Every structure is written in C-alpha cells, then in structure tokens.
Amino acid sequence: xxxxxxxxxxxxxxYDFAMGEAESAINKLNRAAEASPESFAAWHALAEIYFxxxxxxxxxxxxxxxxxxxxxxxxxxxxxxRIWMERGDKATAxxxxxxxxxxxxxxQLKNPQEQxxxxx
Numbered sequence: 001x002x003x004x005x006x007x008x009x010x011x012x013x014x015y016d017f018a019m020g021e022a023e024s025a026i027n028k029l030n031r032a033a034e035a036s037p038e039s040f041a042a043w044h045a046l047a048e049i050y051f052x053x054x055x056x057x058x059x060x061x062x063x064x065x066x067x068x069x070x071x072x073x074x075x076x077x078x079x080x081x082r083i084w085m086e087r088g089d090k091a092t093a094x095x096x097x098x099x100x101x102x103x104x105x106x107x108q109l110k111n112p113q114e115q116x117x118x119x120x
Contacts (some may be wrong), residue, residue: 001035017049025112027050029067040069040076051086059083071082074103 001009013028026049026089032042043066050059060083066076084093 005040006032006036008092010045011015014045022049022053034077038069040066044076046090056083074100077103
C-alpha cells in the first residue's frame with residue numbers, strides 16, 4: 001500500500017466514523033494498521049475511535065502502539081492521559097498529561113511567533 005493509499009484509507013475511516021459508521025471505520029483502520037504497522041496515524045485514529053466507543057482496552061492497546069512509534073507527539077500523550085483517567089489510574093493519567101503539557105510548552109518555545117499570531 002502506498003503512503004497516499006494509506007492516507008486515503010485513514011481519511012475514509014475518519015469520515016465513516018464522523019458519519020456514525022464506527023464499525024466500518026474500525027475495519028478500515030485495522031486494514032491500514034495491518035498494511036502499515038508503522039503508521040502512527042492509523043493507530044492513533046483507532047485509539048480515538050475505541051475511546052469514543054468506551055472500548056478502553058482496545059483504545060489503550062492502539063494508543064500504546066502509536067506512542068511506541070512517536071512518544072513525543074502531544075496528542076497521543078493526551079489520548080493516553082484520557083484513557084488512563086477513564087480506567088481509574090490517576091497517577092498514570094497525570095504522567096501522560098504532564099508529558100503532553102511539556103511537549104506543548106516546548107512547541108511554544110520553538111514557535112513563539114505562531115503563538116503570538118494565534119492570540120491576535
């Protein structure tokens with residue numbers, strides 16, 4: 001599967017989920033993850049959909065795979081924080097939440113003009 005085909009499949013899955021077709025979205029994202037196990041986007045999308053459906057075990061599994069691929073991503077750290085909070089593990093949730101906050105601050109320090117432009 002080419003990177004364009006992969007992205008198209010992920011986009012189609014996201015659209016399906018937005019249209020209320022969760023099962024179709026999950027099937028497409030599972031195909032994407034199977035075809036490209038190194039696809040951070042596929043694993044993160046799966047984590048978010050499973051979390052939305054309150055399937056916390058599958059959400060955690062997908063989020064951990066995404067995190068293993070890119071542990072410096074602000075959003076996957078936020079996703080993991082939300083999942084752990086829902087699972088009742090506040091300490092682990094806070095760990096990922098703190099990581100997300102630090103990544104956000106680093107981004108703000110790297111791009112101060114973008115931050116200033118966003119305020120105006």
